[in-house]
Amino acid sequence: MTDIHNASAVPSLPAMKxxxxxDGPYPARVRIALAEKGLLSxxxxxxxxxxxxxxxxxxxxxxxxxxxxxxxxxx
Ligand SMILES: N[C@@H](CCC(=O)N[C@@H](CS)C(=O)NCC(=O)O)C(=O)O
Numbered sequence: 001m002t003d004i005h006n007a008s009a010v011p012s013l014p015a016m017k018x019x020x021x022x023d024g025p026y027p028a029r030v031r032i033a034l035a036e037k038g039l040l041s042x043x044x045x046x047x048x049x050x051x052x053x054x055x056x057x058x059x060x061x062x063x064x065x066x067x068x069x070x071x072x073x074x075x
Contacts, residue, residue, distance in 0.1 A: 014074040014075055015044070015074065015075055016042060016043045016044065016072070016073070016074050017043065017044045017045075017046055017072070017073040017074075017075075018030060018043050018044075018045050018046070018070050018071065018072055018073070019046045019047075019048050019060070019063065019064070019069060019070060019071040019073070020045055020046070020047065020048065020069050020070040020071075021047060021048055021049060021050045021055075021069055022047070024050060024069050024070070026068075026069060026070055027069050027070040030070050030072075048060055048069055050069065055067045055068065055069060
């Protein structure tokens with residue numbers, strides 16, 4: 001049985017990405033949950049600058065049409 005609380009015990013995790021911004025409260029909740037599970041190092045964080053409006057640009061809307069953060073991606 002897989003120990004879901006031990007990241008190193010999880011076989012072949014897909015590449016996990018989270019699009020976020022450092023001072024967004026919703027992204028912060030995700031970071032807190034990942035930290036609690038010891039999974040922060042398993043995720044690549046991709047900053048999307050809310051203050052520059054990067055979350056409303058076509059490149060980002062193609063990832064999340066609602067134009068909000070965070071976004072989780074696993075491939
Ligand atoms: N329904 C979304 C909302 C997330 C949300 O509002 N995130 C904020 C950042 S903390 C955001 O992207 N705001 C930009 C905007 O609404 O234009 C969720 O629960 O994840």
